Amino acid sequence: MADKLSISAEKRTEFGKGAARRVRRADKIPAVLYGHGGDPIHLTLPGHETMMALKHTNAVLTLAVEGGEDHLALVKDVQRDPIKRTIEHVDLVVIIKGEKVIVDIAVHVEGQAAPETIVTTDYTEISVETDATSIPQSFVVSVEGLEAGTQILAGAVELPEGVTLVTDPEALLVNVRESISEEALEAELAEAEADAGIEHEEPESDEAAEGDEAAAEGDEAKSEDA
Structure with missing residues:
Protein backbone atom coordinates (compact mmCIF):
# COMPACT_ATOMS: atom_id res chain seq x y z
CA MET A 1 0.00 0.00 0.00
CA ALA A 2 1.06 3.61 -0.53
CA ASP A 3 3.19 5.03 2.24
CA LYS A 4 1.72 7.87 4.31
CA LEU A 5 4.43 10.42 5.03
CA SER A 6 4.32 13.51 7.22
CA ILE A 7 5.69 16.78 5.85
CA SER A 8 5.71 20.26 7.36
CA ALA A 9 4.33 22.93 5.03
CA GLU A 10 4.29 26.72 5.05
CA LYS A 11 1.55 28.89 3.60
CA ARG A 12 2.58 30.94 0.59
CA THR A 13 1.60 34.60 0.34
CA GLU A 14 3.68 35.58 -2.69
CA PHE A 15 2.86 34.34 -6.16
CA GLY A 16 4.19 34.59 -9.70
CA LYS A 17 7.32 33.31 -11.44
CA GLY A 18 9.67 35.50 -9.41
CA ALA A 19 8.26 34.30 -6.10
CA ALA A 20 8.40 30.68 -7.28
CA ARG A 21 12.07 31.08 -8.24
CA ARG A 22 12.87 32.49 -4.81
CA VAL A 23 11.16 29.49 -3.19
CA ARG A 24 13.22 27.07 -5.29
CA ARG A 25 16.46 28.89 -4.56
CA ALA A 26 15.75 28.28 -0.87
CA ASP A 27 15.60 24.52 -1.62
CA LYS A 28 11.82 24.47 -1.26
CA ILE A 29 8.99 23.56 -3.63
CA PRO A 30 5.83 25.55 -4.48
CA ALA A 31 2.62 23.53 -4.14
CA VAL A 32 -1.14 23.93 -4.12
CA LEU A 33 -3.67 21.93 -2.10
CA TYR A 34 -7.28 21.78 -3.26
CA GLY A 35 -10.42 19.66 -3.09
CA HIS A 36 -13.67 19.01 -1.20
CA GLY A 37 -15.07 22.41 -2.12
CA GLY A 38 -12.55 24.43 -0.14
CA ASP A 39 -10.44 27.29 -1.45
CA PRO A 40 -7.03 26.27 -2.80
CA ILE A 41 -4.23 26.58 -0.26
CA HIS A 42 -0.88 27.68 -1.69
CA LEU A 43 2.01 26.05 0.14
CA THR A 44 5.78 25.80 0.29
CA LEU A 45 7.16 22.32 0.88
CA PRO A 46 10.66 21.35 2.08
CA GLY A 47 12.72 20.32 -0.95
CA HIS A 48 14.56 17.20 0.22
CA GLU A 49 11.69 15.64 2.18
CA THR A 50 9.26 16.23 -0.68
CA MET A 51 11.65 14.82 -3.27
CA MET A 52 12.08 11.65 -1.20
CA ALA A 53 8.31 11.33 -0.67
CA LEU A 54 7.60 11.68 -4.38
CA LYS A 55 9.75 8.67 -5.19
CA HIS A 56 6.64 6.72 -4.14
CA THR A 57 3.91 6.44 -6.77
CA ASN A 58 0.56 7.87 -5.61
CA ALA A 59 2.16 9.16 -2.43
CA VAL A 60 -0.20 10.07 0.40
CA LEU A 61 1.08 12.91 2.57
CA THR A 62 0.06 14.24 5.94
CA LEU A 63 0.66 17.98 5.60
CA ALA A 64 1.31 19.78 8.87
CA VAL A 65 0.49 23.34 7.77
CA GLU A 66 1.88 26.07 10.01
CA GLY A 67 -0.80 27.85 11.98
CA GLY A 68 -3.49 25.43 10.87
CA GLU A 69 -4.73 21.87 10.99
CA ASP A 70 -3.16 18.86 9.36
CA HIS A 71 -4.38 17.78 5.92
CA LEU A 72 -4.30 14.33 4.37
CA ALA A 73 -3.40 14.75 0.71
CA LEU A 74 -2.78 12.65 -2.40
CA VAL A 75 -0.12 13.77 -4.86
CA LYS A 76 -2.05 14.50 -8.06
CA ASP A 77 0.54 16.05 -10.37
CA VAL A 78 4.27 16.77 -10.29
CA GLN A 79 5.76 19.32 -12.68
CA ARG A 80 9.46 18.88 -13.40
CA ASP A 81 12.07 20.84 -15.28
CA PRO A 82 12.35 19.07 -18.68
CA ILE A 83 16.17 19.21 -18.63
CA LYS A 84 17.27 19.18 -14.98
CA ARG A 85 14.30 17.00 -13.87
CA THR A 86 14.08 19.03 -10.67
CA ILE A 87 10.62 19.46 -9.15
CA GLU A 88 9.02 22.76 -10.18
CA HIS A 89 5.58 22.47 -8.61
CA VAL A 90 3.31 19.93 -6.91
CA ASP A 91 -0.49 19.64 -7.07
CA LEU A 92 -2.12 17.95 -4.08
CA VAL A 93 -5.73 16.94 -3.54
CA VAL A 94 -7.35 16.70 -0.10
CA ILE A 95 -8.55 13.22 0.81
CA ILE A 96 -10.60 11.93 3.72
CA LYS A 97 -10.17 8.57 5.41
CA GLY A 98 -12.69 6.12 4.01
CA GLU A 99 -13.28 7.86 0.69
CA LYS A 100 -12.53 6.24 -2.65
CA SER A 179 9.46 -15.52 -31.77
CA ILE A 180 10.44 -14.79 -35.38
CA SER A 181 13.49 -16.53 -36.86
CA GLU A 182 16.16 -14.50 -38.60
CA GLU A 183 15.18 -16.03 -41.96
CA ALA A 184 11.51 -15.15 -41.46
CA LEU A 185 12.44 -11.64 -40.38
CA GLU A 186 14.56 -11.15 -43.53
CA ALA A 187 11.71 -12.50 -45.67
CA GLU A 188 9.24 -10.05 -44.07
CA LEU A 189 11.68 -7.19 -44.64
CA ALA A 190 12.16 -8.16 -48.27
CA GLU A 191 8.41 -8.38 -48.81
CA ALA A 192 7.89 -4.97 -47.20
CA GLU A 193 10.60 -3.44 -49.39
CA ALA A 194 9.07 -5.00 -52.50
CA ASP A 195 5.65 -3.60 -51.58
CA ALA A 196 7.25 -0.18 -51.14
CA GLY A 197 8.98 -0.44 -54.54
CA ILE A 198 12.49 -0.49 -53.07
CA GLU A 199 15.02 -2.20 -55.34
CA HIS A 200 18.59 -3.16 -54.48
CA GLU A 201 21.38 -3.33 -57.07
CA GLU A 202 22.74 -6.82 -57.60
CA PRO A 203 26.29 -7.19 -56.26
CA GLU A 204 28.93 -7.27 -59.03
CA SER A 205 30.40 -10.72 -59.67
CA ASP A 206 34.11 -11.38 -59.13
CA GLU A 207 34.65 -12.02 -62.88
CA ALA A 208 33.02 -8.71 -63.83
CA ALA A 209 35.05 -6.90 -61.21
CA GLU A 210 38.29 -8.45 -62.55
CA GLY A 211 37.31 -7.45 -66.09
CA ASP A 212 36.65 -3.86 -65.06
CA GLU A 213 39.99 -3.77 -63.26
CA ALA A 214 41.85 -5.12 -66.33
CA ALA A 215 40.16 -2.59 -68.59
CA ALA A 216 41.14 0.21 -66.25
CA GLU A 217 44.76 -0.96 -66.25
CA GLY A 218 44.72 -1.10 -70.06
CA ASP A 219 43.39 2.43 -70.32
CA GLU A 220 46.10 3.58 -67.92
CA ALA A 221 48.83 1.88 -70.00
CA LYS A 222 47.59 3.54 -73.20
CA SER A 223 47.69 6.93 -71.49
CA GLU A 224 51.32 6.38 -70.46
CA ASP A 225 52.33 5.30 -74.04
CA ALA A 226 50.69 8.39 -75.45
Missing part, protein backbone atom coordinates in the same frame (compact mmCIF):
# COMPACT_ATOMS: atom_id res chain seq x y z
CA VAL A 101 -10.16 7.61 -5.29
CA ILE A 102 -9.32 6.53 -8.84
CA VAL A 103 -5.59 6.12 -9.46
CA ASP A 104 -3.28 4.56 -12.04
CA ILE A 105 -1.23 1.65 -10.68
CA ALA A 106 1.83 0.14 -12.39
CA VAL A 107 1.67 -3.47 -13.60
CA HIS A 108 4.95 -5.42 -13.48
CA VAL A 109 5.58 -8.55 -15.54
CA GLU A 110 7.66 -11.31 -13.98
CA GLY A 111 8.78 -14.79 -14.97
CA GLN A 112 10.01 -16.45 -18.19
CA ALA A 113 7.59 -17.48 -20.91
CA ALA A 114 8.04 -20.73 -22.86
CA PRO A 115 11.09 -21.04 -25.14
CA GLU A 116 10.95 -19.38 -28.57
CA THR A 117 8.40 -16.79 -27.50
CA ILE A 118 8.37 -13.02 -27.23
CA VAL A 119 6.50 -11.19 -24.46
CA THR A 120 5.11 -7.77 -25.36
CA THR A 121 3.41 -5.35 -22.98
CA ASP A 122 0.59 -3.17 -24.28
CA TYR A 123 -0.30 -1.47 -20.98
CA THR A 124 2.14 -0.80 -18.15
CA GLU A 125 -0.54 0.38 -15.69
CA ILE A 126 -4.25 0.04 -14.97
CA SER A 127 -6.78 2.37 -13.33
CA VAL A 128 -8.48 1.23 -10.15
CA GLU A 129 -10.81 2.64 -7.53
CA THR A 130 -9.49 2.17 -4.01
CA ASP A 131 -9.56 3.54 -0.51
CA ALA A 132 -7.59 6.80 -0.50
CA THR A 133 -5.45 5.68 2.41
CA SER A 134 -4.81 2.13 1.11
CA ILE A 135 -3.53 2.64 -2.43
CA PRO A 136 -1.60 -0.36 -3.81
CA GLN A 137 1.96 0.39 -4.95
CA SER A 138 1.84 -1.98 -7.94
CA PHE A 139 0.38 -5.19 -9.34
CA VAL A 140 2.26 -8.23 -10.65
CA VAL A 141 1.36 -10.64 -13.45
CA SER A 142 3.38 -13.76 -14.19
CA VAL A 143 4.23 -15.11 -17.64
CA GLU A 144 6.16 -18.08 -16.26
CA GLY A 145 5.96 -20.95 -18.76
CA LEU A 146 3.21 -19.37 -20.86
CA GLU A 147 3.00 -20.61 -24.45
CA ALA A 148 2.75 -18.51 -27.62
CA GLY A 149 -0.79 -17.25 -28.16
CA THR A 150 -1.44 -16.59 -24.47
CA GLN A 151 -2.83 -13.17 -23.58
CA ILE A 152 -3.29 -11.55 -20.18
CA LEU A 153 -6.18 -9.10 -19.96
CA ALA A 154 -6.74 -6.38 -17.35
CA GLY A 155 -9.57 -8.40 -15.85
CA ALA A 156 -7.13 -11.20 -14.98
CA VAL A 157 -5.07 -9.05 -12.59
CA GLU A 158 -5.56 -10.11 -8.99
CA LEU A 159 -6.78 -7.12 -6.98
CA PRO A 160 -6.74 -6.76 -3.19
CA GLU A 161 -10.03 -6.70 -1.33
CA GLY A 162 -11.72 -3.32 -1.65
CA VAL A 163 -9.98 -2.44 -4.92
CA THR A 164 -12.15 -2.23 -8.07
CA LEU A 165 -10.91 -2.27 -11.65
CA VAL A 166 -11.76 0.85 -13.68
CA THR A 167 -9.79 -0.02 -16.83
CA ASP A 168 -11.73 -2.07 -19.42
CA PRO A 169 -11.42 -5.72 -18.28
CA GLU A 170 -10.83 -6.71 -21.93
CA ALA A 171 -7.83 -4.37 -22.29
CA LEU A 172 -4.79 -6.37 -23.40
CA LEU A 173 -1.91 -6.06 -20.93
CA VAL A 174 0.51 -8.79 -22.01
CA ASN A 175 0.77 -10.76 -25.23
CA VAL A 176 2.93 -13.87 -25.60
CA ARG A 177 3.87 -14.40 -29.26
CA GLU A 178 5.97 -16.88 -31.17
